[in-house]
Amino acid sequence: MGIAGGLVPSPSALVVLLGAVALGRTAFGVLLVIGYGLGMAATLTLAGLLLVRLRERIESHDRARPLRHHPLLRKLARTGPVITSLLVVAVGLGLTLRAATGNG
Template structure:
């Protein structure tokens, strides 16, 4: 059980770090494209929305798990 928890924690931290790095890459790419006059295709807007979307997803999954746990009592 402990190994499962540690593995899950490492997977979540790794995914979070990957998203943080991806955000930086997309922001730099969008800034360069904006300075050169090219369209960004909404990439910067999508990247800025990622923290809110992922937080919402975590809350929704947590609420769903809580409801399942309470219903199973």
């Protein structure tokens, strides 16, 4: 995840590179884009490792105290993905309507 996120071109990196070319400082622009990509890759990798560690701690805690003792967590585990997906669809529809009406 970290490597892929750091290698994906971003619009801001393209703007920096084009600005550097326009100023005649192409090497500096390339260095900035490489630094940005490495930083993004490192950040995403560390976030992924943190989530893996967190999952391991939660799973070890769940073995000690099973989930059936926590009705709120059980309900959240059932409804959380549905609520999240509905939120993503709602935001997508809102952005689509905004773009279609020309208010964006």
